[in-house]
Amino acid sequence: MLNLDGISPIIKKPCVVVSIFSGGPDSFCYTLKWIKEGCDLHLLTFNYGQKASREVEVSKKLYEKLKEFAGESIRIEHKILDISFMKDLWNKTQLIDKSKELSSEYETSIVVPIRNVVMLSIASAYAYSLISEDESLNAYVIYGAHSDDASISEKAGGPKYPDCSSECIESLQASFRICHFPKDRRLEIWSPIREGMSKAENIRKCYDIAENIIYETWSCYRDGDFHCGKCESCINRHKAFLKANIPDCTIYGEPPGNREEFIKVEKGYIHKSCKKFYEFSTNYNKE
Numbered sequence: 001m002l003n004l005d006g007i008s009p010i011i012k013k014p015c016v017v018v019s020i021f022s023g024g025p026d027s028f029c030y031t032l033k034w035i036k037e038g039c040d041l042h043l044l045t046f047n048y049g050q051k052a053s054r055e056v057e058v059s060k061k062l063y064e065k066l067k068e069f070a071g072e073s074i075r076i077e078h079k080i081l082d083i084s085f086m087k088d089l090w091n092k093t094q095l096i097d098k099s100k101e102l103s104s105e106y107e108t109s110i111v112v113p114i115r116n117v118v119m120l121s122i123a124s125a126y127a128y129s130l131i132s133e134d135e136s137l138n139a140y141v142i143y144g145a146h147s148d149d150a151s152i153s154e155k156a157g158g159p160k161y162p163d164c165s166s167e168c169i170e171s172l173q174a175s176f177r178i179c180h181f182p183k184d185r186r187l188e189i190w191s192p193i194r195e196g197m198s199k200a201e202n203i204r205k206c207y208d209i210a211e212n213i214i215y216e217t218w219s220c221y222r223d224g225d226f227h228c229g230k231c232e233s234c235i236n237r238h239k240a241f242l243k244a245n246i247p248d249c250t251i252y253g254e255p256p257g258n259r260e261e262f263i264k265v266e267k268g269y270i271h272k273s274c275k276k277f278y279e280f281s282t283n284y285n286k287e
């Protein structure tokens, strides 16, 4: 199979970016990377009936932070899109079906069928609309898919999350261009995996700029005051922090890794890599 990973975008100005912005670290970090390109930024957060509705609330706070990073020169807007009618159609996945327990390791039942394709279709429709009245504008649609998402799994018989793969995105981008006016085909789709980045590499670059804001992102598939530490996404979050050599200052309900490496705080656990642990736990206990 053709290896399409590891190319960097050549950004044509002026530009607009439409970002699928979930409130998780992957999309937050990748969006932050794009801020420096100087394109107007349109964030889209989807409520699709997911159990973790908290991610929508988190996305609003992260939007405020991104505005601070962008300063005056870039226009940033945030829309929350309600496509919760999809919960009746996507009703076989662990992320939506309340009768299904969330597993701690990858299962195909975690995957929401072509969720990214649905969201990228909406985001691309919006991007085409944004550039429709100005022929100088170029559109970039971005989302947080990284190389771990598309790693090969026996259970899946291919990439774990197929719509995170570069092959899927290359073909989708080609389809979107064919499916709209030739004069408006200035649309590209980008993600960390297309630039050859893993989850750890994406968040490593982001931490240098965002520092502690990275802990405000939400990875957990469950709702709650803190990350559960038991679901696949919490476990991947912790692993990525370790791999990126970044302190993990997330508060988890249960340790998502080696229990001996975690310190109990009033309502959860923090990994010992968190240098600000004492300050952090003291503040947390005051709340």
Ligand SMILES: [Zn+2]
Pocket (backbone or CB within 6 Å): 219, 220, 221, 222, 227, 228, 229, 230, 231, 232, 233, 234
């Ligand atoms: Zn979790």
